[in-house]
């Protein structure tokens with residue numbers, strides 16, 4: 001199967017036909033970047049997959065993991081040659097009978113998607129035209145990406161798929177009989193309630209970004225509602241994430257009882273190939289100046305800039321556009337079709353810089369992204385007992401997921417945090433403590449030194 005420049009698996013021929021042709025100059029630069037990066041990656045990837053300390057290490061082959069021949073064909077067609085550590089450890093447990101629940105943790109970009117997608121595909125009886133696997137993700141962008149992996153891995157199977165995301169089903173659709181349905185919890189609940197999706201034959205229920213999906217302050221209620229509409233017995237529940245904070249862990253164990261567990265230690269939460277920096281700004285306003293100074297670096301590959309609020313993302317995008325830069329902004333206030341167009345265009349490399357909020361902090365896999373900027377550090381949205389906004393604390397999990405948008409599957413990546421006052425300094429120190437990783441200062445006094453320092457990290 002053809003992989004896009006960024007490694008996104010477009011649904012076979014239909015996707016390829018729909019794609020507009022990029023301008024010739026874009027093609028040139030994309031091709032040069034691609035050749036360079038895939039060469040570097042193929043050299044280092046083999047080394048990393050042979051290093052027992054790497055999250056990409058495996059002692060086994062895909063053949064040894066007990067997968068059906070049609071799925072092996074799909075895997076090799078996607079260009080995978082060896083499993084990663086999480087795939088090697090999780091797949092035999094996931095595929096054994098009787099089916100057992102799984103709570104699986106592995107760092108961002110280490111191949112969790114393949115582990116749960118192969119499980120869904122392995123458990124389907126293709127002679128039955130009934131929905132047998134449901135997968136939930138926190139955003140439509142991630143649901144669409146997971147679907148592209150289902151379609152790519154299932155290319156040599158007769159799998160039928162359907163989305164449960166907003167504005168996607170044809171109006172008036174009365175029944176979905178696809179084997180696998182991937183979606184977001186609100187729409188999935190709605191479609192099951194309206195009996196558009198029949199859950200009576202569901203055998204596998206996957207939560208990607210499971211800690212987020214189970215969080216009682218967020219999507220937890222909706223996810224639980226979906227689970228309560230599934231058969232009481234015989235459903236294998238699979239939870240995956242790079243993070244499982246303590247307050248979610250115990251709920252996860254109740255949600256997926258008697259699960260096999262694969263866990264990370266605290267100091268393993270982030271991968272070493274993401275180089276973390278901070279930029280010392282004098283004020284909130286100086287952050288924007290610093291950002292524009294970094295612009296050349298931001299466009300060396302592709303980059304994602306994270307802001308706390310939608311209006312900040314829009315504002316920065318407007319100001320950068322006014323200065324003649326080509327950037328895109330994406331957040332939850334945009335409508336569904338606009339969101340799809342923006343992320344697809346970024347995946348195709350049409351824009352080099354994407355300014356966004358936490359909406360795409362998790363799961364999004366675009367191999368060409370080699371820099372992530374935390375323009376605002378992520379904050380927990382906490383309230384005190386009286387419902388007032390509590391003192392802000394950094395959101396460690398979101399930080400880990402945000403920086404994980406770069407450094408995918410052994411590639412080098414860089415993250416830059418903007419700090420500008422005592423509070424943001426304290427937040428950064430707390431993030432360093434929690435992840436056990438040092439965040440290095442970037443020297444902004446001398447732009448040349450700064451550029452050299454950053455380019456070294458990107459090599």
Ligand SMILES: Nc1ncnc2c1ncn2[C@@H]1O[C@H](COP(=O)(O)OP(=O)(O)OP(=O)(O)O)[C@@H](O)[C@H]1O
Pocket residue numbers: 007079080081082083084087106107108109110111112113114241242362363364365367404405408409
């Ligand atoms: N065995 C493999 N060999 C080569 N590439 C792989 C393999 N497994 C996964 N990949 C690639 O690695 C990248 C990251 O995989 P994936 O998106 O599944 O990571 P993840 O662990 O789910 O990350 P996150 O926590 O950010 O969601 C993808 O581009 C995927 O195609």
